[in-house]
Amino acid sequence: MSFRTLAACAASLLALSTGFLATAQAAEPLKTSDLSLSTGGPMPVEQQALGFDHADLTFKILPDKKAIEGQAALTFSAKAPLDKLVLDFDRVFTIRKLAIDGKALKPSAWSNPEGRMTITLPKRIAKGKQVTVVVTYDGVPLEAKRAPWDGGFVWSKAPTGEPWIATAVQGDGCDIFWPCIDYPTGEPKLVDLHITVPAPLVAPANGVFLGMTEKDGWRTYNWRAKTPNTYAIALDVGPYEELTASYKSRFGDSFPMSFWYLKGNADKAKGLFAEFAPMLDFYEQMIGPYPFRDEKMGVVETPHLGMEHQTINAYGNKYAKEAYGFDWLLQHEFAHEWFGNQLTDVDNDDMWLHEGYGSYMQPLMSQWLHGDMEYMARLNQMRVDTKNRFPIVSGKQLKEDEVYNADRGPGNDIYFKAANVLHTLRTLIGDEAFFRITRIAVYGRDDPKPGNFTPRYLGTKDFIKIVNQVTGKDYGWFFDVYLYEAQQPELLQAREGGDLVLRWKTPKDKPFPMPIEVKVGDKVVTASMADGTGLVAVGATVPVIVDPASKVLRRQPYLEDFQAWKKAKDDAAKAEAEAKKKAEAEKK
Numbered sequence: 001m002s003f004r005t006l007a008a009c010a011a012s013l014l015a016l017s018t019g020f021l022a023t024a025q026a027a028e029p030l031k032t033s034d035l036s037l038s039t040g041g042p043m044p045v046e047q048q049a050l051g052f053d054h055a056d057l058t059f060k061i062l063p064d065k066k067a068i069e070g071q072a073a074l075t076f077s078a079k080a081p082l083d084k085l086v087l088d089f090d091r092v093f094t095i096r097k098l099a100i101d102g103k104a105l106k107p108s109a110w111s112n113p114e115g116r117m118t119i120t121l122p123k124r125i126a127k128g129k130q131v132t133v134v135v136t137y138d139g140v141p142l143e144a145k146r147a148p149w150d151g152g153f154v155w156s157k158a159p160t161g162e163p164w165i166a167t168a169v170q171g172d173g174c175d176i177f178w179p180c181i182d183y184p185t186g187e188p189k190l191v192d193l194h195i196t197v198p199a200p201l202v203a204p205a206n207g208v209f210l211g212m213t214e215k216d217g218w219r220t221y222n223w224r225a226k227t228p229n230t231y232a233i234a235l236d237v238g239p240y241e242e243l244t245a246s247y248k249s250r251f252g253d254s255f256p257m258s259f260w261y262l263k264g265n266a267d268k269a270k271g272l273f274a275e276f277a278p279m280l281d282f283y284e285q286m287i288g289p290y291p292f293r294d295e296k297m298g299v300v301e302t303p304h305l306g307m308e309h310q311t312i313n314a315y316g317n318k319y320a321k322e323a324y325g326f327d328w329l330l331q332h333e334f335a336h337e338w339f340g341n342q343l344t345d346v347d348n349d350d351m352w353l354h355e356g357y358g359s360y361m362q363p364l365m366s367q368w369l370h371g372d373m374e375y376m377a378r379l380n381q382m383r384v385d386t387k388n389r390f391p392i393v394s395g396k397q398l399k400e401d402e403v404y405n406a407d408r409g410p411g412n413d414i415y416f417k418a419a420n421v422l423h424t425l426r427t428l429i430g431d432e433a434f435f436r437i438t439r440i441a442v443y444g445r446d447d448p449k450p451g452n453f454t455p456r457y458l459g460t461k462d463f464i465k466i467v468n469q470v471t472g473k474d475y476g477w478f479f480d481v482y483l484y485e486a487q488q489p490e491l492l493q494a495r496e497g498g499d500l501v502l503r504w505k506t507p508k509d510k511p512f513p514m515p516i517e518v519k520v521g522d523k524v525v526t527a528s529m530a531d532g533t534g535l536v537a538v539g540a541t542v543p544v545i546v547d548p549a550s551k552v553l554r555r556q557p558y559l560e561d562f563q564a565w566k567k568a569k570d571d572a573a574k575a576e577a578e579a580k581k582k583a584e585a586e587k588k
Contacts, residue, residue: 029092032142032176036090036115037151039173039231040348041399043183044116046086050181051077053130055188057178060196060218061203061237063163066155069138072178074188075130082125085133088175088182089117093139101132117179133179141177144168147304148314151176156303158239158262163201165237166302166314171400174230184345185457186230193223195235202240204260206233206312207295225295225310227455229341234309236300239263243273247297250284251450255293260300268319269301275326279334282365288439288448291342291455297334305329308336308358324366324374335361343442346459349398352410352483353441353458356392356418363419376550379423382416384559392418393460393483420553421482427551428478428514429471437463437470477511482553490555491516493546500544502527502534519548 056073070093076085085100091112098105100122110119125131144152151172158164173182180186195203199219207225214220225233240260247257257276261269280297284290290297295311302314306329313336317329339357359382367375390410394402403409410417426434439446441463443453460483467475481489485507494501504512513530521541527534538544547554 029140032090032092032172033115036088036142036175037172039171039175039182039400040184040397041402042397043181043185044086046082046084047181047183047186049078049080049082050085051079052181052186052188053077054190054192055178055180055233056192056194057233058194058196059177059235061165061198061235063155063165063198063237065140066143066153067138067140068177070178071134071136073132073134074179075132077130078125078127080127082131083121085119085121085131087117087119087133087179088173089115089135089179090142090176091115092141093137095135095137097134097136099134102134115175135179142172144304148307153177153235154303160239160262160264162239163198163237164239164262164303165235166304167235168302168304168307168314170231170307171404173400174233177235178233180230182230184230184347187227187344187455188230189227191225191228191233193225193233194220195223195237196220197237200239201237202242202260203235203237204240204242204258204298204300204312205236206310226292228310229308229344232308232310232341234307234312234314236260236302236309236312236314238301240300241266241269243269245273245277247277247280249290249293249450250281251289253293253450255290255296257297258299260298262301265301265319272315272319272327272330275330279326279331279365282368283334283338283361286364286368286435287338288443289450289453291337291453293450297337299330299334306333308333308340308354310337310341313337324362324378325369326365328362331362331365332358335359338442342453342455343458344455346457346462347397348400348403349394349396350459351400351403352392352414352418353460353463355414356422357438359415360419360422363423379420380550382419383553384562386413386417386420387411387563388413388417388487388555391484391486392421395484417488417553424482424551424553425467425475425478427549429467429475433470437466440466440470477513481506481510481512485510488553488555489514491546491552495538498537498539500536500538500546502529502536502546504529504532506532514552516547516552517549519543519545524548 054075058071060069089112098110110117142152144150144154147154148168151169154166156164167177169176174180175182193205195205196218197203199214199217203221205223206228207223210222210224212219212221239262241263243259245257246254248254259269259273280290292311298312299315300312302316305316307314313333315330317327322328335358336354340354345351345353363375363378366378392410392414404411436446439448441458444456445453464479487507489512490505492503492505506512512532515526515528517524517526518536520538525536527536
């Protein structure tokens with residue numbers, strides 16, 4: 001055999017082995033892309049041209065395989081002429097068939113390399129016309145590692161051994177298990193859900209129950225929901241039993257309350273269910289009518305902590321008791337029916353409208369139930385837990401992770417700091433104006449009644465505009481410091497003779513004419529601080545207490561000292577635990 005022949009043979013073997021490796025690599029299942037793992041941000045222009053009219057979603061849940069089979073029939077209206085449809089959809093799924101208006105397309109008509117599926121339409125869709133795409137698919141969806149803080153499916157087992165399954169996709173978006181428009185403003189007007197599960201499992205879901213059928217060991221549950229938040233569409237499957245009752249509203253009507261709980265938890269479930277009606281009383285009195293009364297108020301026990309899934313809120317707080325007399329997790333997630341599902345933020349940058357108001361509802365309910373001590377105690381703990389590393393609002397379109405991740409954005413400050421900002425706003429303008437502003441923000445009107453409002457979008461600038469309209473004053477300075485700057489305003493104090501001299505110090509020296517109360521002996525006086533400074537005659541009177549009722553959120557150096565001490569202590573404990581774990585591993 002010649003050298004040339006030998007070389008040719010070697011080249012052929014190399015090509016063969018390379019081809020084999022390439023085929024093997026190609027056969028490896030695709031992983032969820034970074035694009036699918038994010039949600040929000042600037043919306044593609046192709047999606048801006050879509051009105052989402054209807055999503056008819058069919059799912060078959062295969063617990064043994066941790067897989068699903070799905071079909072999504074999606075109807076859109078064209079806001080502009082369309083040549084392509086662009087949908088967000090995790091590339092891990094195999095698309096078995098895709099049809100446009102009943103006509104199957106060849107696989108060459110669509111592509112989905114990075115989780116943004118682009119479909120070339122057979123013909124242009126004129127402005128104002130509808131188009132329906134049907135996607136038939138199957139696969140193994142993303143599994144959540146730490147739900148609800150990361151997104152995906154939770155495949156668990158109930159204590160009695162049956163499959164216990166839930167979705168929690170706020171952090172990663174609806175595209176984790178169905179093709180959608182993965183943006184806050186991508187809500188479909190109507191959603192039909194058909195969920196098939198192994199009998200005798202139960203699958204409660206969003207909206208109104210339309211019946212269940214059973215055949216060959218499988219059950220199919222049918223539900224219909226109007227205008228659900230994109231990440232609020234949820235699958236929950238388990239050996240559930242149901243508690244139900246009718247709530248008689250202060251508005252003169254009634255609607256159903258339901259709680260799906262794991263079998264074996266009946267006694268604990270009855271205790272939690274007893275909190276439903278008083279909680280509704282609080283919200284309907286303090287905020288306004290429950291927005292989804294034509295469907296239901298629903299809660300389901302889940303293998304993760306919780307999430308604001310519209311009319312089927314996820315509850316996983318394990319029936320924990322706390323000193324304030326109600327379950328904070330249940331109450332917080334339920335707050336999102338008003339602040340998240342009825343009022344939906346325009347962009348993730350406005351998420352404080354969901355989480356800040358949602359968190360403020362726990363102190364507010366404590367005040368409603370038990371008075372000021374518990375209200376202030378809750379707010380104080382939130383103040384202690386505030387980080388002040390990033391502004392609550394950036395003024396830019398953001399992805400969800402850029403808001404919730406404390407290394408990239410405000411993180412928990414959209415909960416805790418924002419709740420204290422709302423407290424400060426309330427004390428500044430008074431209850432009448434504050435709750436009127438809240439009603440208009442949520443319902444679009446000051447006189448909400450069942451049937452006279454619809455779900456709406458709201459941004460930070462819209463909220464500020466409402467504040468200014470209701471009060472008749474320009475409170476831009478208030479939000480410019482509290483929302484758009486990371487650091488809180490600091491009140492500098494000095495004594496000059498018998499006077500207490502006050503001055504607000506703000507980032508970038510922004511104007512901040514926040515009035516402040518000072519208790520001098522047994523008398524409370526108010527420094528107007530119109531130009532950011534004030535003077536209070538105190539003489540030799542004691543005590544002198546600035547902001548005695550804790551009305552104003554402001555920088556407190558002693559809190560920063562405590563936070564630094566606590567962080568050092570926690571870091572040391574963590575390092576010690578890791579060293580101990582490493583030493584034990586080395587012994588083995």
